[in-house]
Structures are given as C-alpha cells and as structure tokens.
Amino acid sequence: MTTRPGRPLIGLATVLALAAVVAVAVGLFRGSFTSTVPVTVLSQRAGLVMDADAKVKWHGAQVGSVESIEALPDGRASIRLAMDPSYLGIIPSDVRVDIASSTVFGSKYVELVPPAEPSTQALRAGQVLTADHVTVEINTVFEQLSQVLNKIEPAKLNQTLGALGTALDGRGDQIGQTMADFDAFLADIEPSLPAMERELAVAPTVIGTYADVAPQLVDTLDAATTISDTLVAEQGNLDTLLVSVIGLSDIGNDVVGGNRQAISDVMELLIPTTDLLNQYHQALTCGIGGAVQLAKAPGTPVPGGLLLQTVVLGQERYRYPQNLPKVAAKGGPQCTDLPKVGFQKRPPFVITDVNANPAQYGNQGIILNSDGLKQMLFGPIDGPPRNGGQIGHPG
Numbered sequence: 001m002t003t004r005p006g007r008p009l010i011g012l013a014t015v016l017a018l019a020a021v022v023a024v025a026v027g028l029f030r031g032s033f034t035s036t037v038p039v040t041v042l043s044q045r046a047g048l049v050m051d052a053d054a055k056v057k058w059h060g061a062q063v064g065s066v067e068s069i070e071a072l073p074d075g076r077a078s079i080r081l082a083m084d085p086s087y088l089g090i091i092p093s094d095v096r097v098d099i100a101s102s103t104v105f106g107s108k109y110v111e112l113v114p115p116a117e118p119s120t121q122a123l124r125a126g127q128v129l130t131a132d133h134v135t136v137e138i139n140t141v142f143e144q145l146s147q148v149l150n151k152i153e154p155a156k157l158n159q160t161l162g163a164l165g166t167a168l169d170g171r172g173d174q175i176g177q178t179m180a181d182f183d184a185f186l187a188d189i190e191p192s193l194p195a196m197e198r199e200l201a202v203a204p205t206v207i208g209t210y211a212d213v214a215p216q217l218v219d220t221l222d223a224a225t226t227i228s229d230t231l232v233a234e235q236g237n238l239d240t241l242l243v244s245v246i247g248l249s250d251i252g253n254d255v256v257g258g259n260r261q262a263i264s265d266v267m268e269l270l271i272p273t274t275d276l277l278n279q280y281h282q283a284l285t286c287g288i289g290g291a292v293q294l295a296k297a298p299g300t301p302v303p304g305g306l307l308l309q310t311v312v313l314g315q316e317r318y319r320y321p322q323n324l325p326k327v328a329a330k331g332g333p334q335c336t337d338l339p340k341v342g343f344q345k346r347p348p349f350v351i352t353d354v355n356a357n358p359a360q361y362g363n364q365g366i367i368l369n370s371d372g373l374k375q376m377l378f379g380p381i382d383g384p385p386r387n388g389g390q391i392g393h394p395g
Helices: 007-030 085-090 138-150 154-168 172-212 214-233 235-258 260-279 281-295 370-378
Strands: 037-043 055-058 061-071 077-083 096-101 108-113 128-134
Touching: 037 096, 061 108, 077 085, 172 214, 214 235, 235 260, 260 281
Parallel strands: 037 128, 055 108, 096 128
Antiparallel strands: 037 077, 055 061, 061 077, 096 108
C-alpha cells in the first residue's frame, strides 16, 4: 500500500487554516483588529468589580471598552478607555460618566450619560473626564457595617434595645395616631411645596445680604445695649414720666369728656371752611409761594417801597344797570403763573361772569369826559351819559 506524497502537506495546511480562523475569531472578539482612540476617566475609586475589557456604553450601546485601570498617588483611580472612533462624533465633550453595575453583585461598566444641555463640541481623543458617581458594591456595604458593629458594645446595645422596647410597649395606638397625624400634616403642607422651593431658592441671597450687613447689625446691637443701660440708669425718671403721662391723660380725658359736645359742634362748623380751603388749596399754595418769592427778593436800596408806574388810557366807568354786582364766577382756583412769574411776562386776566369787564368797551383812544364836567356843574342828570364833543368811543 502506498501513500501519496501530498497528503501530509494537505493536513498541515488544514491545521494551519483552522488555527488562523481561531486566531482571527479571538482577535475579533478582543477587538485586536479595530482601531481605537484613548479617553481617560478620573474617579474617586474604580470599584471592586471593575476589570479591564469592561464595556463602555452610550444609551445602552457599547462604544468602547476599559483598556486599563491605574491607581493614582492621591487615592483616585485613572481608567483608560479605548473608544471606537466612529462614535466620538455623537458623544458631546461635556458628557457625564457613571461607573455602574447591572446588579449588586455584577461586574461594573462605564456608562456615558448625556447632560441636560449638551455641548456642541464632540468628544475628542485624549480627553480627560471625571466620574460623577460610582455604584456602591455589597462588599463595601458589609465592610462599612462591620466597622460600625466593631464600635458597638453588645451589653450597651442590649440595654438600649431593652429600654426602647419598654418605652414602646403598649403604645402602638399612640404611635399609629402620631404617624397618621404626621401624614395629615404632610398632606396639608404639600400644596405649599412650590412656595417653599422658591423661598429656599432665594434663601442664599437673603443669607448673603445678612452676612454683608452683619457688622452693621452688630453695631446696632451694641447701640441697643447702650440704650438698655441708659434705660436702666434712668429708671426712676422713666417712672416719674409715666406717672406724669398718666396724670396728663386723666386730665385730658376730663377736658375732652366734659367738652365733647362743644368740640363736636366746633368741628362741624369747621367743615364748610375746610371744604372751601380744600377746594382752593391750589390757589392758596400758589399765593403763598408767590409771597415766599417776594420775601426772598433783594431789599430796596433805601427804606420804603419801589413803585413802577406809567400813564395808561382811561377805562370806562361802571354803567347802571349793566354793571350791577353779580356772583356767578366759575372755573375754580386760578394760579395765573404764580408762584414764579417770568420776566416781563403779563399774567393772564381771568374773565368771569361778575358784570365787571374792564375790556368790555375796548377804549382805544383818549376820552374827554364832558359828562363828568356836566355832573360837577349841574348835578346828576337823568338818562344815560351824554358827551358832546369827544375823541374816542361815546361815554
């Protein structure tokens, strides 16, 4: 029986091909053929169950893996991540990092959490992130619990539990009622929680304001101490003052009580006067303001008064019965440019319905009052005034 010389070579090639397939599969599983970029995470601790090759997740999908974990001299942990470069463009640069685990006893992984307002810049290679939260392992809980229990003395703990049991014995109804009352109290204050949140939000500002004025508050308290010392020192005088005030109040009560009706009548009589003053308070204010301006004016060079005068055209005298006095003025109070009248300014003339209008006939020329001469020579003459020869409007 003879063998073909190529058969061993075929077997060797088959073994090498199978080994290559296994090597490629292992390499693909380990990510040896995938290019990655480094990102570093600094954490207070990496956790007891954080291993290399742990997953790095973004919205539940794996975007990288943990390459190595290194302990820093300050006690923190430096976690080096191998990130898939194809995902860096969708991860913001201010992404939050949590080291979490699926179960209490499960292995940890790195969870990338998007912030509330993500940055427009993407995560870049070589960036350093800080872990915000690391899930507590059950081992850590047991360790901390053991440390607490080691500090407790069993005898004293037994006494404490015995005293607590004695205190609670037979008081179940009271405790239940207390819990019910507390629940009702919480239900009552629940509608006020938004207001309490707003108050707590502005509380730092208020506290800061009080902190800024703390020196002034201390000075005020010191002054209050001085005032209290003064009151103690003048206690006798204060007693005398209070006794005098009591006596004055008694006398005032007698005076007011005895003249109550008279005081009421006087107050009632003052109502029309006060109403009139209130109606014309604007004009009174203007008049007093003008008097103040006059009082503040410079004095005259010599004792006496200064009079500015000029010759003006004569005005018509009153005529009967057209100019009989009439009380029909309206329009309320008038200030007529008071309290400050401008230089060379003529205050406005207020025309009212009182049957007295100096500008009614509009005298524009000189009038020879011949009627006045007639009356002086012959006495009053019946009929309207008659001027024979005159210049201007008939008078």
